[in-house]
Amino acid sequence: MKILLKIAYDGTNYAGWQRQENAASVQGVLEFALRRLFGEDVPISGASRTDAGVHANGQCATFELAKMPIPLEKLPTVINSQLPSDIAVQSAKTVADDFNARFGAVSKTYVYKIYNAPVRNPLVCRYAAFVPQKLDVAKMQQAANFFVGTFDFAAFCASGSSAKSTVRTVFSCEVAEEIIGEISQNRLISIKISGNAFLYNMVRIIAGTLFYVGCGKFTAADILPIIASKNRAKAGKTMAACGLVLEEVFY
């Protein structure tokens, strides 16, 4: 039988999702826990290969087992008892044998957070990039709309990507802000983006491009020409990994 897990993790201490020879990965730690639990090698297959330091609330991954000795509703808690505090299975369900966690996904949602305040705050900055210069959120909101659609996003793809096509569809891209604490100048800016799939570092480069809009280096009118350029050098910087969360995968 094939089981689909929904997994949350704090990526701070990991070299990313994907199993690696010489570094701790989320996949590697999960597979180690499953092997201890079931007494056999249980390879898992993830929806998204999140990068080093990137977090997840709703990563999805499947594994197969001839016979499941644990009731499905107890599986998350049982697996979690074998995991470190920074990784936890949120839910488990059975799926069809031909279900593919990666290629079966119709949509993924990521959230990128920026803590925009005069000084950094450790309780916020574990899960947000710190930006001290004041950002114009209204301009960022305006610019975000231009990412929605089907485009060749080559300008928003880090080198080293193995993607055959760089065409992707962004379904929505929204910027919101929230005051943190008593001081109105301390704001958490969230960029929520959904799409059919994302290129290597695409969300972090879109966040970096919106950051450039927020500090006046780009305007909303620059977005479509940057996309059309297909030139990575035209887009904004790649924002820090710590601000990114894989929020949900839809099938």
Add this chain to the structure above:
Amino acid sequence: MKILLKIAYDGTNYAGWQRQENAASVQGVLEFALRRLFGEDVPISGASRTDAGVHANGQCATFELAKMPIPLEKLPTVINSQLPSDIAVQSAKTVADDFNARFGAVSKTYVYKIYNAPVRNPLVCRYAAFVPQKLDVAKMQQAANFFVGTFDFAAFCASGSSAKSTVRTVFSCEVAEEIIGEISQNRLISIKISGNAFLYNMVRIIAGTLFYVGCGKFTAADILPIIASKNRAKAGKTMAACGLVLEEVFY
């Protein structure tokens, strides 16, 4: 001149606020940074000796310096450049020479957070205690009111306290809840408590007592008799340090 700093920290990796011989403390790390910055020993004096693993958004502490070589408005950023990512000064201002960060405080506010959900979530549980059994928040809210007032809180004081009197005044104690994510059963319960001062572990024992109310072990009617007993064994358990944040100190 005397400087008052407001400090935020993630207490996870520290043995508490207070300087110790053989363990990393927040005070010790701050004093090390100030010594490197000013080239002399600069002892600091904190408002609250938060325990191992307890966090702060608004810890306050003073230090004295004959001559301040750095403009006050730049001081937080300059000190922060010498601090690890889990500690950061939020603001700095001058105070009178007789200002005392600890005994001058008229009120302190703490927030205790409980993540109440079927399975733990690493992105929430760094700053919240995980409780899987469903809590009755309405009953916790009702019970919280009974902590407001001036009482002998001996029943809410851990042994090992050096306090001469165990009488304290609680100004307010409020319980709120917030849905986390898409699933309504995943809730973050916050206990916000303000008082003139708090005994050793007092907030964590009050949180543990409200937790017992939430799971039906105690009722709101039990709170005043527990206070009156002055017996630590009658109150609830001491909740985990990770859920506690020193939110603000008022002078």
